[in-house]
Amino acid sequence: MEYKLDEIDLKILRMMQDNARINNAELARELGMAPSAVLERVKKLEQKEVLLAYYAKINPIALNQKMLSFIFIKVDEIIGDERTGRLLAEIPEVLEVHDIAGDDGYLIKVRTQDSLALVHLMRNSLSKIDGVISTRTIIVLQTVKEDNKIIVPVSLD
Amino acid sequence: MEYKLDEIDLKILRMMQDNARINNAELARELGMAPSAVLERVKKLEQKEVLLAYYAKINPIALNQKMLSFIFIKVDEIIGDERTGRLLAEIPEVLEVHDIAGDDGYLIKVRTQDSLALVHLMRNSLSKIDGVISTRTIIVLQTVKEDNKIIVPVSLD
DNA sequence: TTAACAACTGAATTATATTCTTTTATTCGT
DNA sequence: ACGAATAAAAGAATATAATTCAGTTGTTAA
Numbered sequence: 001m002e003y004k005l006d007e008i009d010l011k012i013l014r015m016m017q018d019n020a021r022i023n024n025a026e027l028a029r030e031l032g033m034a035p036s037a038v039l040e041r042v043k044k045l046e047q048k049e050v051l052l053a054y055y056a057k058i059n060p061i062a063l064n065q066k067m068l069s070f071i072f073i074k075v076d077e078i079i080g081d082e083r084t085g086r087l088l089a090e091i092p093e094v095l096e097v098h099d100i101a102g103d104d105g106y107l108i109k110v111r112t113q114d115s116l117a118l119v120h121l122m123r124n125s126l127s128k129i130d131g132v133i134s135t136r137t138i139i140v141l142q143t144v145k146e147d148n149k150i151i152v153p154v155s156l157d
Numbered sequence: 158m159e160y161k162l163d164e165i166d167l168k169i170l171r172m173m174q175d176n177a178r179i180n181n182a183e184l185a186r187e188l189g190m191a192p193s194a195v196l197e198r199v200k201k202l203e204q205k206e207v208l209l210a211y212y213a214k215i216n217p218i219a220l221n222q223k224m225l226s227f228i229f230i231k232v233d234e235i236i237g238d239e240r241t242g243r244l245l246a247e248i249p250e251v252l253e254v255h256d257i258a259g260d261d262g263y264l265i266k267v268r269t270q271d272s273l274a275l276v277h278l279m280r281n282s283l284s285k286i287d288g289v290i291s292t293r294t295i296i297v298l299q300t301v302k303e304d305n306k307i308i309v310p311v312s313l314d
Numbered sequence: 315t316t317a318a319c320a321a322c323t324g325a326a327t328t329a330t331a332t333t334c335t336t337t338t339a340t341t342c343g344t
Numbered sequence: 345a346c347g348a349a350t351a352a353a354a355g356a357a358t359a360t361a362a363t364t365c366a367g368t369t370g371t372t373a374a
Contacts, residue, residue, distance in 0.1 A: 005220075020211035054212070057211070193332075193354070317372100334357085334358105
């Protein structure tokens with residue numbers, strides 16, 4: 001899949017990343033283009049898998065998900081086999097799963113109600129996964145930033 | 158701020174988290190309610206800061222941001238002072254900043270073009286921040302999951 | 315140079331958002 | 345339990361937006 005993006009595409013990406021619910025008419029106004037042309041571009045960006053998804057960010061406190069942690073998971077498996085990673089990804093409390101360099105392991109991001117729920121998850125879900133040797137848990141006290149907005153350059157040259 | 162959410166709100170949150178660009182008419186159809194009523198609920202959820210933002214997820218490869226890392230940052234500062242965290246958050250490559258328990262530090266998530274750009278960032282931005290004592294970098298080889306969708310319960314009881 | 319293709323415009327149509335009034339539910343104090 | 349006060353929903357009217365498509369312009373490559 002090819003990603004030939006021009007400056008108009010980048011502007012669209014920037015606006016969409018800042019507010020995914022911006023409407024097409026507003027995009028068109030900002031870009032000084034006809035709405036039909038902008039709509040076509042957005043659809044192409046989706047189809048080319050440049051725009052992957054649109055998420056609403058929900059306040060975790062409002063849903064009683066007060067605890068955030070990162071867990072290093074050491075795994076006994078052949079490098080390249082990502083079965084364990086997929087199993088980790090299936091756990092709903094697990095928001096991110098990253099295969100990391102170094103010692104055959106994963107780094108996962110987990111959101112739970114509280115420390116009890118975390119312990120419960122580790123005992124009942126994590127340790128039940130085949131191949132998991134050990135875990136190391138990092139407790140987040142406070143999150144300063146968590147927007148996951150990537151840098152959209154002015155041009156791609 | 159109070160968060161009294163009923164089952165309709167939770168359904169809205171679930172749908173919005175799955176697809177932030179769902180339109181109000183479609184929401185209303187799914188809920189079997191009048192569009193005006195649904196619109197009012199969504200606005201209230203925003204106003205109550207339950208719905209915090211709407212993000213488009215952009216394919217980082219399409220923008221040449223091929224490298225993802227997590228960095229532990231040990232900091233020399235009084236616990237509770239979050240000045241360093243705020244400075245870290247200002248760096249555009251830094252997507253997340255978490256204040257972590259244990260050894261006076263932060264865990265940050267960083268996206269760069271490549272390892273060169275990462276080294277550059279560490280040398281020119283990170284180490285220039287007052288109070289940063291040391292860093293430990295975790296390189297992500299592959300990301301299995303990264304949707305950051307939290308669990309929306311069926312009811313809050 | 316021109317055929318083929320891609321992107322854009324503008325207009326028409328269909329659908330949605332938004333506002334406001336009326337009606338229906340819910341909550342709360344007594 | 346009752347009615348007043350408040351909140352939520354419906355419905356209708358209007359304003360905006362999405363979508364489609366035919367026609368135009370621009371770009372690319374033989």
